[in-house]
Amino acid sequence: MKILKIPKKHLDLFVSVLPAFGELYAPVKRGSGYAFDRPAAWSDVQMAYPRTILPPRKFFLPPREATFRFDPKEGFTDLLVEAATPRVLFGVHAYDIYGLNILDRVFAQGKYADPYYIARRKHTAIIGIDFVPDDRHFASSMNADFVDTGFDLFLSDIGDHYLVLVGTSRGDDMAVMSGSLLEPPTEADFAEYKRRSSERRSASRTQVDLAALPEILEMEYHSQVWEELGQQCLSCGSCSMVCPTCYCFDVNDEVALGSRAGTRVRSWDSCLFKTHALVAGGENFRHSRASRIKFRFYHKQRGFVAEYGRPSCVGCGRCAASCPAGIDIVTVIQKIRGQADANGDRAVGTNAPGR
Amino acid sequence: MNPSNTVLIIDDDPDFVRAVGGLMAASGYQVETAAGGRDGLERAKALRPDLILLDIMMADRTEGFFTLEQLRDVPGLERTPVIVISSIYAAQPAFKVSPEAGWLPADLFLAKPVDPARLLAESSRLIAATAADQPSSPPGRSNGR
Numbered sequence: 001m002k003i004l005k006i007p008k009k010h011l012d013l014f015v016s017v018l019p020a021f022g023e024l025y026a027p028v029k030r031g032s033g034y035a036f037d038r039p040a041a042w043s044d045v046q047m048a049y050p051r052t053i054l055p056p057r058k059f060f061l062p063p064r065e066a067t068f069r070f071d072p073k074e075g076f077t078d079l080l081v082e083a084a085t086p087r088v089l090f091g092v093h094a095y096d097i098y099g100l101n102i103l104d105r106v107f108a109q110g111k112y113a114d115p116y117y118i119a120r121r122k123h124t125a126i127i128g129i130d131f132v133p134d135d136r137h138f139a140s141s142m143n144a145d146f147v148d149t150g151f152d153l154f155l156s157d158i159g160d161h162y163l164v165l166v167g168t169s170r171g172d173d174m175a176v177m178s179g180s181l182l183e184p185p186t187e188a189d190f191a192e193y194k195r196r197s198s199e200r201r202s203a204s205r206t207q208v209d210l211a212a213l214p215e216i217l218e219m220e221y222h223s224q225v226w227e228e229l230g231q232q233c234l235s236c237g238s239c240s241m242v243c244p245t246c247y248c249f250d251v252n253d254e255v256a257l258g259s260r261a262g263t264r265v266r267s268w269d270s271c272l273f274k275t276h277a278l279v280a281g282g283e284n285f286r287h288s289r290a291s292r293i294k295f296r297f298y299h300k301q302r303g304f305v306a307e308y309g310r311p312s313c314v315g316c317g318r319c320a321a322s323c324p325a326g327i328d329i330v331t332v333i334q335k336i337r338g339q340a341d342a343n344g345d346r347a348v349g350t351n352a353p354g355r
Numbered sequence: 356m357n358p359s360n361t362v363l364i365i366d367d368d369p370d371f372v373r374a375v376g377g378l379m380a381a382s383g384y385q386v387e388t389a390a391g392g393r394d395g396l397e398r399a400k401a402l403r404p405d406l407i408l409l410d411i412m413m414a415d416r417t418e419g420f421f422t423l424e425q426l427r428d429v430p431g432l433e434r435t436p437v438i439v440i441s442s443i444y445a446a447q448p449a450f451k452v453s454p455e456a457g458w459l460p461a462d463l464f465l466a467k468p469v470d471p472a473r474l475l476a477e478s479s480r481l482i483a484a485t486a487a488d489q490p491s492s493p494p495g496r497s498n499g500r
Contacts, residue, residue: 007449010449010450012415012416012417013417013447013449013450015417016417016420016421017452017458019420019424019458019460020457020458020459023424024424038424038425038428039421040392040393040396040421040422040425041392041393041414041415041417041418041421041422042415042416042417042418042421043414043415177452177456177458178452179451179452180449180450180451181449181450181452
């Protein structure tokens with residue numbers, strides 16, 4: 001991997017060149033939070049932000065997406081080409097890049113390979129930056145606070161400079177185009193990177209114990225904790241909306257009134273919604289809120305592990321930050337673990353689920 | 356050159372604006388000005404000028420680059436001729452990314468201090484080319500944007 005560095009004072013010049021590779025999106029202030037949006041000026045860009053309201057997923061699985069149009073006279077018109085607008089996402093944290101890598105497992109490979117998602121992924125450059133964990137981040141527990149793939153460039157703060165890790169040939173094109181703004185790093189720079197990266201990992205105040213969690217969840221399937229959560233949960237779905245790896249979607253055909261022409265639209269769904277498990281005929285497999293919130297935790301920390309080998313939670317803390325009922329995944333896991341120990345269930349095995 | 360062509364000058368240096376504005380007015384242009392990128396964007400949307408002269412180093416030293424991107428996103432302003440007039444290459448010696456390298460969606464880059472005769476000649480040429488809808492579109496981006 002090619003490694004360069006850029007003086008922090010030149011970062012604005014570097015970012016000015018990036019639109020050559022696509023529409024530039026960067027973290028900007030949005031109300032009391034942050035969001036990826038087009039910056040009107042360099043001073044809009046927030047280099048040190050805890051998390052954005054919505055994750056970068058919104059660029060690859062948009063909240064609403066028209067996939068094709070249909071018309072009795074004209075037939076089907078695929079809208080795939082609109083997914084191919086070149087974009088540059090600047091300032092993406094490692095756990096969000098990790099989240100996109102997880103979504104790739106579902107949408108870019110295997111039996112569910114999705115051409116709309118793939119087109120967006122191909123045409124969107126990712127430039128990562130490192131982050132300082134706050135009390136809601138537990139990405140280090142989820143092994144998602146550092147990432148070695150899924151970015152074109154990754155910027156790591158080493159004082160007066162950023163180390164620039166080049167991840168792809170597109171990233172290399174960006175580095176080459178920036179020319180004299182980038183310099184070769186020194187041994188001292190690498191020493192500083194090592195010092196800061198282990199400092200950052202130990203700075204993470206919130207830890208979650210993942211050891212044997214899937215098995216413990218199996219044991220605690222009928223725990224009272226889920227009933228209590230069901231009482232608290234409002235079923236609003238905010239947790240799903242802000243999650244980097246939630247991907248449930250609904251599909252509807254929107255037909256123009258008085259005609260038989262229309263558009264097929266895919267939109268975000270949430271397993272917290274009452275209708276998520278409602279099927280034709282009226283049967284609802286998860287009628288109670290308790291069953292729905294249990295399902296979400298089980299999918300993240302148990303079901304996804306069985307399917308893909310690691311939890312789909314990346315420890316970003318957005319769900320806890322956005323939940324109007326104050327439900328916090330870290331507390332839930334601790335309760336379940338505490339409950340498991342109180343019931344006398346012994347943890348099976350000593351290895352945490354693999355990455 | 357149509358005597359009623361409008362030129363919008365976006366630059367935060369009042370001396371430069373007065374000098375260039377005077378030059379353009381004396382050549383028959385209707386001159387409008389804006390002292391910053393955001394203001395310039397709003398005026399461009401409202402005025403739909405025939406030509407824009409855009410500075411780079413304003414409140415932020417890269418402000419004009421961002422303004423240019425936003426101008427090109429406005430429906431109807433994509434083909435408006437834009438001449439970037441800036442001293443950024445002199446002020447920032449580390450910044451050597453050539454404006455002709457295909458990354459800047461302007462029609463032309465001129466370094467300050469700008470030669471008045473050249474500015475007038477290029478302004479006429481670009482306005483005429485746009486009006487005739489000739490393919491003198493902005494030095495295209497190599498990635499096909």
